[in-house]
Structures are given as C-alpha cells and as structure tokens.
Amino acid sequence: MSGTTAWACPYTDFPLVEIRPDRTHRPVRVWANRVRGAKAVAVHGERVAFYGGYGEERDRLAHGEIMETSVEPSDVGLLTLPGGSAPGRRRVVGRGSSIYVQAEPFTTWGVFDLSS
Template sequence: MAVHGEQVAFHGGYGEERDRLARGELTETSVEPTDVGLLTLPEGAAPGRRRVVSRGSRIYVRADPFTAWGVFDLSS
C-alpha cells in the first residue's frame, strides 16, 4: 500500500491478479476506487518473482534476479 494525501494505491492479489495495482481516494469512512491496472517493469513486462516493500507514497519492487529496485511513486 502507498499513500499520498488523499490518494492510495494497493498492490497485489491472488492468481492472475497478483500484479494488480488498484488506486483510490480516501474519504472519511472509506476508499473510493478510481483506477485498476497492472504493475509492470519499466520495459513493460510483468515483474514475475519479486520482493515488494512500501513506504509512504512509494511501492518498491525488486524483481528476479533481485539486483535492482524499481519504484512506483503515487506522488508523481
């Protein structure tokens, strides 16, 4: 999960949805969905085996062979 102001992004799911990236806006009592897509590597491919860490507005992804981190930044 990444949060920036009123925006939020959730990464993950099960099976075919494991690369899902769901975005929404925070309200006082819920999250209103705004967009759903797929998290991809810079060249457009699915990450495959990976490690994911989130902090603040960023979701960090380190895909196999685990030599470099990619960053999805909700604030940009």
C-alpha cells in the same frame, strides 16, 4: 511507514488502517476497503495505491481515494517492468507514498511513487 505514521491492510477484511502514535486523539483510523490481498500500500494525501492481489491479480496496481469512512477505487491497472513484461518473482515494500518492487534476479529496485 512514513515518519511516525504506519499504513496497513490487514487480513481478512483488508481495511486501510492508519496508525499514528503522535496523535493523542484517535491514534488509529480505519477505512473500509474493497481491494483484497494487497502486498504493499502507498499513501499520499487522500490518494492511495495498493499493489498485489490473489491469483491473476498478483500484479494489480489499484488506485483509490480516501473518503470519510471508506476507500473509493478510482483506477486499476497492471504493474509491468520497463520492457513491458510482468515482474515474475519479486519482493515488494510499501513505504510512505512509494511502492518498491525488486524483480528476479533481485539486483535493482523499481519505484512507483504516488506523489509524482
């Protein structure tokens, strides 16, 4: 969520959905999306990042561009902790242009910000 706009990638087809109640014409917009199983999404302008996935893609960070009717993937990588290791057990939240990750022992939050 960012201001009055909420973004989601609902199960089972994982489209990118924008919900903007302040818009009287088309308050909900939907784009087809090939990234499956994301646990968090961040959006900045026409850029989008999805974090998470199934199995070995659980630490995937996928970038894309929002086009007219779909999200076009542009880059895929793995999110790592500052020391280079995988986060392991973690909490994750997407809000606006940021994805927040809190790895065990759950004492600090790391931030991936699409706007920087």
